[in-house]
Amino acid sequence: MKVSKYIKDFNPDRTFDCGQCFRWDKENDGSYTGIAFGKPVNISFNEDEPFKGIITIENASEENFEDIWHNYLDLGRDYGEINRELSQKDAIMSDVIKYSEGIRILKQDEWETLISFIISQNSNIPRIKKSIEALAANFGGIAGEYRGRVFHNLPTPEVLASLTVEELEPARLGYRAKYLIETAKAVSEDKNEKLLKNRDMMLEEAYDYLIGLCGVGPKVANCILLFSMGKIESFPIDVWIRRVMSKLYGFEEKDMKGMKAFAEETFGQYGGIAQQYLFYYMRWHGGKIFVSCKMNCPKE
């Protein structure tokens, strides 16, 4: 069972390997196998011209595509138009886009994104992925069997809230284990689970709710807003963004307030997309390829 569609503005490597998601693995043929919303699938892309081609989702139906994957891959958004607007607004971003075009901001499950980015703090991607898979394998239910492998869902807030730090040891979360349990309790109690699922919440309202959770600070809150709630104006500032803003725009690495204000002014409603472009550019190219205008870019 599979479904195919012609889409544009897509690059699977840049989308699945840019650090916004942790449950996708690259196959030898370049496709990605993973799980989202309880559905294990394989996603391949047959490109016929740059960033355009046929996406094929194996182990998914036409109905699944409409219900899940269209939304998950944010296919309703015109990234080509956004790229043109961002390029027009800022010459440096115009160059950055050349190296990061094809990233799509996924709309992931809110709870999965919340626990993933609590785990991500002060860690690295291989370790984050291991912890998340261990959480699923040890404490989540079976989602299905696919390609000879059993896929598990993440544990629900209720299940996680019932566990102790000791019981969570197999997930190797370190000091983040207690953050996760505390947040799971808060989310599973009261009506918070509904709050977390409320994508219509205003940005400030959603941010205030998230930052009140244990283990969630400004960076993690903005990641959740961006990678699961479709708030593409949110601009998470992590160590890589500080580096790239320093390198390309001349900011002091500690000047996060300045970076935030600059992003709002310059990238506006597309701050989060610009952030992913900058992150990918810095993380995977190390800023080495960039030559065209970094020498004379004004800070103000």
Place this chain on the structure above:
DNA sequence: TCGCAGGTGGTCG
């Protein structure tokens, strides 16, 4: 070996 990795919570001035 030891510092560092996609930060946050707690404390102190």
Place this chain on the structure above:
DNA sequence: CGACCACCTGCG
């Protein structure tokens, strides 16, 4: 309110 600093753990 801003500037520290400890914090689990795995890896080069």
